[in-house]
Amino acid sequence: MPAIQSPDTEEIHPDVALVARAKQGDTAAFEQLVRQYERQIFRVAQHITQNREDAEDITQDAFLKAYEKLEQFQGNSKFSTWLVRIAVNESLMRLRKRKTSKTVSMNEDVQTEDGSIPRDFAEWRPNPEQLYGQSELGDILRKTIQGLPPGFRTVFTLRDVENLSTEETAEALGLSVPAVKSRLLRARLQLRERLSRYFKQKNLEANS
Amino acid sequence: MTCTDFLSQLTDYFDGKVDPQLLAEVQAHIRECRHCEVVLDTTRQTIAIYRENEIYEFPADLRERLHAAIMKKCNSAR
Numbered sequence: 001m002p003a004i005q006s007p008d009t010e011e012i013h014p015d016v017a018l019v020a021r022a023k024q025g026d027t028a029a030f031e032q033l034v035r036q037y038e039r040q041i042f043r044v045a046q047h048i049t050q051n052r053e054d055a056e057d058i059t060q061d062a063f064l065k066a067y068e069k070l071e072q073f074q075g076n077s078k079f080s081t082w083l084v085r086i087a088v089n090e091s092l093m094r095l096r097k098r099k100t101s102k103t104v105s106m107n108e109d110v111q112t113e114d115g116s117i118p119r120d121f122a123e124w125r126p127n128p129e130q131l132y133g134q135s136e137l138g139d140i141l142r143k144t145i146q147g148l149p150p151g152f153r154t155v156f157t158l159r160d161v162e163n164l165s166t167e168e169t170a171e172a173l174g175l176s177v178p179a180v181k182s183r184l185l186r187a188r189l190q191l192r193e194r195l196s197r198y199f200k201q202k203n204l205e206a207n208s
Numbered sequence: 209m210t211c212t213d214f215l216s217q218l219t220d221y222f223d224g225k226v227d228p229q230l231l232a233e234v235q236a237h238i239r240e241c242r243h244c245e246v247v248l249d250t251t252r253q254t255i256a257i258y259r260e261n262e263i264y265e266f267p268a269d270l271r272e273r274l275h276a277a278i279m280k281k282c283n284s285a286r
């Protein structure tokens with residue numbers, strides 16, 4: 001399943017040249033970077049905040065911050081990882097503002113076993129065309145991911161929706177690799193548990 | 209290998225990064241334990257379903273509006 005990258009081809013990422021030009025004041029180069037990543041940044045923000053207006057604001061603010069701080073970008077990481085990190089921080093800040101009582105932090109390791117221990121062992125295969133309308137599937141996928149604690153949701157989004165590597169996810173979140181792995185496992189198992197319940201029910205309905 | 213041990217290897221297993229010495233044990237557990245076989249398979253399905261379905265729309269008009277707003281903010285920040 002994972003993409004295997006050959007270790008001996010260390011190419012220079014095309015973003016490097018764009019970033020260099022943008023640093024020189026080339027607005028067209030920066031706009032090209034915006035074009036490349038606006039969709040991803042919006043998606044990350046929407047997954048974390050679960051709110052479209054917030055995601056729009058965050059996307060604007062994240063690019064503005066990136067633009068203003070471009071000089072500080074050293075190129076030790078990929079530009080996209082750096083950008084995602086800015087967007088994640090903006091998103092978590094937004095969540096904190098919304099939930100005044102509850103803390104939202106990547107560092108709180110939620111010590112709940114809720115849903116992280118598999119209990120449902122039904123087999124299922126999603127078969128969207130036959131069983132459900134695409135909108136129903138979308139609804140269930142949104143609701144399911146909404147039920148995750150924000151820290152888990154964020155890790156899952158970067159690693160499994162956006163396909164960042166574990167190391168890039170750790171970098172974007174300021175977490176250690178083991179912390180990312182532990183959150184990712186629990187996020188995946190919790191989602192699996194909830195989807196199992198849903199698809200099991202769906203199969204029952206389809207067969208009745 | 210217990211089911212808990214197996215789960216602790218699940219992420220590495222998906223990434224193809226299980227320690228070679230452990231891999232045989234992991235594979236044996238999958239063959240012998242029906243529950244973990246299902247967990248493995250349905251977790252894989254879970255990841256795939258989120259990867260394959262864009263759950264939030266990003267229509268062209270939103271993209272244009274957003275793009276314009278970003279560039280406006282950046283240009284006025286110079």
Ligand SMILES: [Zn+2]
Pocket residue numbers: 210211214237241242243244245
């Ligand atoms: Zn087992």
